[in-house]
Amino acid sequence: MTNGKKARLVPMPPGIHAGKLHKTARSYIGAARKLEEEPQFLSPRFFSLCHGLELALKAFLAAKGDRMAVLMGLGHDLSEAYKRAQEEYGLEPSDPLLDTLVRLMSPEHKKQLFRYPGRHRQLNAFTCGFRCLGPERITHFQELRPAGE
Known part of the structure; x- marks a missing residue:
């Protein structure tokens, strides 16, 4: 409250919000790439x-x-966000392995299991998948684009 009145939040325009989300996404992906070099940081990496x-x-x-x-x-929910992007807006990822990444990671991420010790079940499969995909391929999310553009 300000001077006895409730402060009103002004919604951020979608374009500005998209830019801020993208910038933050890049920093998290960058952190995951750096953590690839340290096997003891598996949960933080994922x-x-x-x-x-x-x-x-x-x-x-x-x-x-x-x-x-x-x-x-x-x-x-990575699967729902990915599905919406594809079905509603024609998302066409630049790397077909994004489908595999979303399928493998979504169930664990939806429940935020990587944040808690011993809670994730498929870490060995994820480790293999992450190494097979390679961090340089995972960052291709930056090139997500609608079909036809």
């Missing part, structure tokens, strides 16, 4: 990777006009 991917997908959706309420409604 959390950073998943969170970066979540923010990248939401940046794409925001750039296409989705409002904050829609993005927040997706929660941490």
